[in-house]
Amino acid sequence: MLTGRNILLGISGGIAAYKTPHLVRLLKKKGAQVQVLATASALKFVSELSLSTVSEASVFNDIFESNHDDRSDRTLHITLGEWADAMLVAPATANTIARLSAGFCDDMLSLSFITLRPGKPVLLVPAMDGNMYESASVQRNLSVLARQGCHILEPESGPLASGQCGLGRMPEPETIADALEKVLAVRSESALNGKTVLVTAGPTREKIDDVRFLSNYSSGKMGFAIANEAARRGAVVRLVTGPVTLPTPPGVERFDVESADEMLETSRQFFDDCDLFIGAAAVADYRPLAPVSGKVKKNEAEMHLRLIRNPDILATFSAGRRAGQIAVGFALETNGGLDYARKKLQDKKLDLVAFNIYDRRTSGFEIDTNVLTLLNRDGQITELPLLSKQEAAGRLLDTVETLLFR
Numbered sequence: 001m002l003t004g005r006n007i008l009l010g011i012s013g014g015i016a017a018y019k020t021p022h023l024v025r026l027l028k029k030k031g032a033q034v035q036v037l038a039t040a041s042a043l044k045f046v047s048e049l050s051l052s053t054v055s056e057a058s059v060f061n062d063i064f065e066s067n068h069d070d071r072s073d074r075t076l077h078i079t080l081g082e083w084a085d086a087m088l089v090a091p092a093t094a095n096t097i098a099r100l101s102a103g104f105c106d107d108m109l110s111l112s113f114i115t116l117r118p119g120k121p122v123l124l125v126p127a128m129d130g131n132m133y134e135s136a137s138v139q140r141n142l143s144v145l146a147r148q149g150c151h152i153l154e155p156e157s158g159p160l161a162s163g164q165c166g167l168g169r170m171p172e173p174e175t176i177a178d179a180l181e182k183v184l185a186v187r188s189e190s191a192l193n194g195k196t197v198l199v200t201a202g203p204t205r206e207k208i209d210d211v212r213f214l215s216n217y218s219s220g221k222m223g224f225a226i227a228n229e230a231a232r233r234g235a236v237v238r239l240v241t242g243p244v245t246l247p248t249p250p251g252v253e254r255f256d257v258e259s260a261d262e263m264l265e266t267s268r269q270f271f272d273d274c275d276l277f278i279g280a281a282a283v284a285d286y287r288p289l290a291p292v293s294g295k296v297k298k299n300e301a302e303m304h305l306r307l308i309r310n311p312d313i314l315a316t317f318s319a320g321r322r323a324g325q326i327a328v329g330f331a332l333e334t335n336g337g338l339d340y341a342r343k344k345l346q347d348k349k350l351d352l353v354a355f356n357i358y359d360r361r362t363s364g365f366e367i368d369t370n371v372l373t374l375l376n377r378d379g380q381i382t383e384l385p386l387l388s389k390q391e392a393a394g395r396l397l398d399t400v401e402t403l404l405f406r
């Protein structure tokens with residue numbers, strides 16, 4: 001997986017930096033080109049000469065220094081971001097994690113992190129004292145980076161430089177190289193790598209008055225699992241979601257909306273750009289014809305609400321798509337239903353429909369599992385077993401990849 005790959009190795013100033021010449025050696029042995037970007041503090045723990053010797057290249061640190069001659073490049077920080085297939089930061093200290101999460105760019109490590117081409121994987125290997133690692137600040141900064149799509153290799157437990165035993169040790173170079181290979185493998189094997197994916201998720205809310213709405217029980221779990229999996233496979237993912245309480249999957253750009261109309265308009269901005277559209281939202285089919293401003297009072301024994309059809313987001317996009325754009329929908333049915341799903345596939349002119357029965361036990365809203373049957377435009381049927389929604393998302397995307405992209 002590392003043969004011929006260009007790896008930016010960021011090294012920051014922690015005691016574990018002493019292991020990095022061995023890490024460079026290992027990556028090179030596996031066939032990678034390694035460009036070391038060390039912070040000034042890192043070079044107090046490990047010598048520049050060792051790193052440049054094992055990497056067979058100058059070590060870059062200061063953005064204004066002219067030891068960049070071997071690349072004869074005036075905008076090195078940008079070309080390195082383009083050159084790299086992946087960036088690895090090991091060890092990633094609390095300070096470097098804070099600086100990367102805040103977008104600082106005053107040394108080659110932080111600058112190259114910012115100029116790394118979108119969609120290129122970053123693997124961070126935090127290593128520090130246990131109390132530091134578990135501190136609220138470090139955890140908050142790591143979660144910012146995880147949301148940006150960085151992969152994080154958890155530190156190991158064991159003896160620390162402080163003499164204490166605990167979580168915070170940098171894993172051995174072999175473990176780090178394996179983790180990097182895994183990150184690259186998932187992407188390089190995926191037809192979704194580099195593709196742009198637009199996913200709708202969650203329920204919509206259709207306003208009755210200023211304090212009430214019509215909605216459904218959708219939790220957004222299936223759509224979020226799909227967005228998460230597509231991003232893991234290297235896709236650029238935009239997720240347009242109704243109101244849910246889920247965290248944004250790493251690397252996914254999220255847009256929060258309320259009504260079906262807003263979901264359509266927000267998604268429309270990104271539709272032309274996408275290679276794959278997956279409608280996983282439980283869009284309300286109807287909305288109140290005339291939402292009332294203020295609060296409706298309970299004056300009458302009966303209340304009649306006039307509803308009007310909402311736009312069908314999936315059908316709208318599917319009808320207007322250009323050649324090569326893929327449209328996938330869901331068909332949630334409470335009984336029987338494969339025929340309904342087939343009809344949706346045909347009526348909405350989809351490439352694939354994921355049929356799921358709503359039984360509230362194994363599949364449906366709010367729960368973590370799903371049983372999907374996939375029907376494609378050529379009439380092929382794939383029945384999936386009971387799976388977690390994350391696994392089901394993986395199998396759905398496998399089918400999208402094999403049937404549609406290859």
Ligand code: CTP
Nearest residue numbers: 279280281283310311312313314329330331332
């Ligand atoms: N969908 C959509 N916009 C709507 C309604 C549905 O984009 N206004 C999408 C959903 O995201 C899903 C698919 O269409 O991918 C199927 O939705 P579903 O409600 O199950 O089917 P409908 O076509 O609305 O038919 P019915 O409610 O009659 O079963």
